[in-house]
Amino acid sequence: MAAPPPDPPLIQATGIVKRFPGVLALDGVSFELRAGQAHALVGENGAGKSTLLKVLTGVYRPDAGELRVAGAPAAFGSPVDAQRAGVQAIHQEIGLVPLMSVARNLLLGREPRTRLGLIDVRALHRRAEELLRPYGVEVDVRRPLRSFGVGTQQMVALARAVSVDARVVVMDEPTSSLEPREVDTLFGVIGGLLEQGIAVVYVSHRMDELFRVCESVTVLRDGRLVHTGPLADLDRLRLVSLMLGRDMAEVRAEGLTRFSGEHGSGDHGRAADTPVLEARGLTVRHRIADVSVTVRPGEVVGLGGLLGSGRTETAKAIAGALPLDAGTVAVAGRALRRPTAASTTRAGVALLPEDRKAEGIVPALSIRENIALAALPALSRAGLVSDARIDRVVDVFMKRLRIKASSVHQPAGELSGGNQQKVLLARWLATGPKVLLLDEPTRGIDVGAKAEVQALIEELAGEGLGVLLISSDLEELVEGSDRVLVLRDGAVAAELSGGEVTEHGVLAAIAAEGED
Amino acid sequence: MADVKAAPAAPARTGWDRSRALSWLQDYGVYASVALLLVFNAVFTPHYLEAGNFRTQLVQVAPIVIVSLGMALVIGTEGVDLSVGSVMSLSAAMLTLYLGYGLVPALLVALLGGAASGAVGGAMVAFLGVQPIVATLALLVGLRGLANVLVPQLKEFRDPGLLELGGGSVGGVPYVVLVAAAVTVAVGFAMRRTTFGRRLVAIGGNRRAGELSGLPVKRVLVLVYVVSGVLAALAGVLSTARIQAADPTSLGLLMELSAITAVVVGGTPLTGGRVRVAGTVMGALLMQLLTSTLTKHDLPSSWTQMVQAVIILGAVYAARQRVTR
Structure with a gap:
């Protein structure tokens, strides 16, 4: 590395720690950003990216560690403090007022005034047009912001941030809803910002963009700093393995998961069995294209890929939670016409969603009610619930899954992540499913619960269930699955089976193609 | 217990006590x-403990209780039903129109009218995604108009069966009160023991989770509004029977507000996911007792309104604490 430049870094965060109840979100993370630098911040879900961004932009206060802005110690009490110090975030959900005009948005709170103290509308519009010009946006600034596309709105947000003297601009997935042409414009604008000495923190999962825009990179994993340095020193494969926590040189011979790690051995997963799940050509516009998945009884099929590669969407499409544009789903040989969540549930498909809190747990209801929820038809007669039957089922699963709670009447919202996950698993197992779609079943739960869930998955497959396992934890994916499908950009990039199911094989499939 | 609760990082001791108190x-x-008001009246209000007084109070509150129970179910799904007052007037109008066919058919038609109104509102909410407040506001306006078209002015009638229903009693307990009690028990049973009740609170507590768990979310939503409509129609019929006249212009006016008040004061959160049946009945009783107490002590009704406002704010404040806890 060259000798350090004389002026201090724009942002220097040292040993940042941030704790949430039950989670250590950031564990002594350091981060350095220099003027005129585009710095990529990458990591899978739960890596701590968004927590770090929120610390940098004043949304969270760190529990420990030091934050310096341009050399001076900074303690942001609120986002406003951060903005005063010149740190501005451009979010996906842009923090503007959709119903107000573009001009009003740009100059909100600092509108030019007439001598009478009223807003000088003509000057307002002129100033707004001047501000927008460098961004290649030519729009009528008098029209409401929401009448323009996401790309334009983002440019307005960016123009606003820069015009209030932002020295650091944080962009979180800025291209996620942009058209290719708009992406080019955005990159041009970023180049301009860098020339002005503004620093950009760039968060994205799209490898191409990172290598195109960014000069340096910081990789986080599980709240820890894994790597930081110039991006040019890394190739794609290396970057992906850093993100997923797999150093090629030190892939262990035997993993730490509770899976036995045998692939396609034993008496399950024979080609002769009727598949419990056969999904063909699943297509959901902008999300997944022509994805086919087959799961046989007793088989665990892994679904690998980076965040945003379409894993979750595939599972949701199979479960009827995402309307299909094309494709068919058959469960145990029976085709489902236009699958809906209700019809797939009846057919024996169970989806354990990735976002437990938003899509799984009903927090105000008791553990008992949460477990009984999906199986109510089987636990009732003529619409009348049988308490005795519910108690029996709940008791069985409380014991089998070792759910720890003060009582079955405790609100599920009070449970720890691991126990909530077990409650959701119990909810689905109570319906007697044929296929389990597990979306990140062990993410965000403690080590003990994780091992228990992994052991349970293997046990269930042993009983003849088909399992589709989505996991960002490569070790879990490889040791838990008989076969692995690797998704990239919403399409199947590779299918690995038998001896090909290795961490290296998955990594290579994820990083492939983009080597140009 | 230690690893079970996702305990918030040790907030100040006083704050915790306060949130417990509010909860x-x-x-x-x-x-x-309610207990406090009863004790106050027993001591300070002459002739308060006489049976006649209680009977009057209960007869007055019965329609509000019936409507409030339907409202509680709707609020349990994170919705609201503003149309209840207009449904009452519609049911009064239909009752009058069909009384010629006999009392029972007329009653059935009136209740059916309530069910149909509820089905329309529920369908707008469940299938078209219209916000509950807007969908039922449209019904509030439209149904009152419809009732006025059907029965343009106050229409008195003498029907012995209806007279008995409105004024009769068994063992000293008026029929109207018995019906309200029966509805309370039925709604309580539905919430505790039927799949409908379980699904209702699950949908109110986390609609997306309900959908992904394969619950018939739309069907449950429509049914909730139908129940609310039928109960409002029932309240309309009972009120009509009591005054022996169909009065579409003013019957049930502002009933939606009384019902929401009873539900909120009874401790059902407006954010859904919880329905308190007994609390709702108590909420209606509290408002009734409050009005009668202040009236009996010769305070103007404007005082009642202001005291009610304080109670509503108190109830909402307590509920807000629970959500943000």
Whole structure:
């Protein structure tokens, strides 16, 4: 590395720690950003990216560690403090007022005034047009912001941030809803910002963009700093393995998961069995294209890929939670016409969603009610619930899954992540499913619960269930699955089976193609 | 217990005590207030403990209780039903129109009218995604108009069966009160023991989770509004029977507000996911007792309104604490 430049870094965060109840979100993370630098911040879900961004932009206060802005110690009490110090975030959900005009948005709170103290509308519009010009946006600034596309709105947000003297601009997935042409414009604008000495923190999962825009990179994993340095020193494969926590040189011979790690051995997963799940050509516009998945009884099929590669969407499409544009789903040989969540549930498909809190747990209801929820038809007669039957089922699963709670009447919202996950698993197992779609079943739960869930998955497959396992934890994916499908950009990039199911094989499939 | 609760990082001791107190207030405040008012009246209001007084109070509150129970179910799904007052007037109009076919057919038609109104509102909410407040506001306006078209002015009638229903009693307990009690028991049973009740609170507590768990979310939503409509129609019929006249212009006016008040004061959170049946009945009783107490002590009704406002704010404040806890 060259000798350090004389002026201090724009942002220097040292040993940042941030704790949430039950989670250590950031564990002594350091981060350095220099003027005129585009710095990529990458990591899978739960890596701590968004927590770090929120610390940098004043949304969270760190529990420990030091934050310096341009050399001076900074303690942001609120986002406003951060903005005063010149740190501005451009979010996906842009923090503007959709119903107000573009001009009003740009100059909100600092509108030019007439001598009478009223807003000088003509000057307002002129100033707004001047501000927008460098961004290649030519729009009528008098029209409401929401009448323009996401790309334009983002440019307005960016123009606003820069015009209030932002020295650091944080962009979180800025291209996620942009058209290719708009992406080019955005990159041009970023180049301009860098020339002005503004620093950009760039968060994205799209490898191409990172290598195109960014000069340096910081990789986080599980709240820890894994790597930081110039991006040019890394190739794609290396970057992906850093993100997923797999150093090629030190892939262990035997993993730490509770899976036995045998692939396609034993008496399950024979080609002769009727598949419990056969999904063909699943297509959901902008999300997944022509994805086919087959799961046989007793088989665990892994679904690998980076965040945003379409894993979750595939599972949701199979479960009827995402309307299909094309494709068919058959469960145990029976085709489902236009699958809906209700019809797939009846057919024996169970989806354990990735976002437990938003899509799984009903927090105000008791553990008992949460477990009984999906199986109510089987636990009732003529619409009348049988308490005795519910108690029996709940008791069985409380014991089998070792759910720890003060009582079955405790609100599920009070449970720890691991126990909530077990409650959701119990909810689905109570319906007697044929296929389990597990979306990140062990993410965000403690080590003990994780091992228990992994052991349970293997046990269930042993009983003849088909399992589709989505996991960002490569070790879990490889040791838990008989076969692995690797998704990239919403399409199947590779299918690995038998001896090909290795961490290296998955990594290579994820990083492939983009080597140009 | 230690690893079970996702305990918030040790907030200040006083804050914790306060949130516990408020949570107690939300759960039992309404009972305590009713008890307090009864004791106050027993001591300070002459002739309060006579059976006649209680009977009058209960007869007056019965329609509000019936409507409020339907409202509680709707609010349990994170919705609201503003159309209840207009449904009452519609049911009064239909009752009058069909009385010629006999009392029972007329009653059935009136209740059916309520069910149909509820089905329309529920369908707008469940299938078209219209916000509950807007969908039922449209019905509030439209149904009152429809009732006025059907029965343009106050229409008195003498029907012995209806007279008996409105004014009769068995063992000293008026029929109207018995019906309200029966509805309370039925709604309580539905919430505790039927799949409908279980699904209702699950959908109110986390609609997306309900959908992904394969619950018939739309069907449950429509049914909730139908129940609310039928109960409002029932209240309309009972009120009509009591005054022996169909009065579409003013029957049930502002009933939606009384019902929402009873539900909120009874401790059901407006954010859904919880329905308190007994609390709702108590909420209605509390408002009734409050009005009668202040009236009996010769305070103007404007005082009643202001005291009610304080109670509503208190109830909402207690509920807010629970959500943000």
